[in-house]
Amino acid sequence: GQQLNQSPQSMFIQEGEDVSMNCTSSSIFNTWLWYKQDPGEGPVLLIALYKAGELTSNGRLTAQFGITRKDSFLNISASIPSDVGIYFCAGLRADGLTFGKGTHLIIQP
C-alpha cells in the first residue's frame, strides 16, 4: 500500500539535544500513531493522535496531528541513550494502517 513520507531517514545527535521528525502524506488520515522499535523487537506504540490539531505528550515525547490531517510531527526533548531506535509514524483510516519507512535515531554520548 501507500507509504507515508517520513523524514529524516536518520539522525545523529548528541545526548541532551532535542529531536524532531515528521510524516507527510497526500491522503487524509483519521488517526496518527507513533511507534518506537528497538533492535530485534517489535514496534511499541508511543503516542496516538485522534483529532486534527491535537497535541499530545508522553513524558519527553510530544506529537501533533496536523491541521490538514495529512501530516504529523514527533518531538523528543533532552534525548538520552535509551531513545536510540527506529521511530515509525503510521496513519490510520478506513482501509487500514499505513506506515512510514522510519527514522533511525542514533545518539552520540
Add this chain to the structure above:
Amino acid sequence: KAGVTQTPRYLIKTRGQQVTLSCSPISGHRSVSWYQQTPGQGLQFLFEYFSETQRNKGNFPGRFSGRQFSNSRSEMNVSTLELGDSALYLCASSLGPVSEAFFGQGTRLTVV
C-alpha cells in the same frame, strides 16, 4: 493483560522448505495483521484478518498465506522458501480493523 505473543522467536529454514508462524493477539482483539520487515524496506504489509476473514492483502506472492481461527489466533505460512524471505515477521493485533495496532516481538526467520 498479556500482550501479543508470537512463536517461535527465531527460526532457521532451508531454501525450498515451508514454515508456519503463529500469533496470539491481545485478549479481546479480533483483528490480526502481519508484516515483513527487512533492512531498508521498512514494514511491508502482508495481510490482515478480522473475524476469521482476510480483510486486506499486501503485494506478496501466493507463497505467503495466512488464516485466523475462531479464537482470533492467527498463523501465516510461507511455502517454497527463498533466501529473500529472510526477515523479521511481525504480527499486530487490534480491537477491530480501524483501531490502534499493538505488535508482538516478531519471529526472526533466516533462510539458508
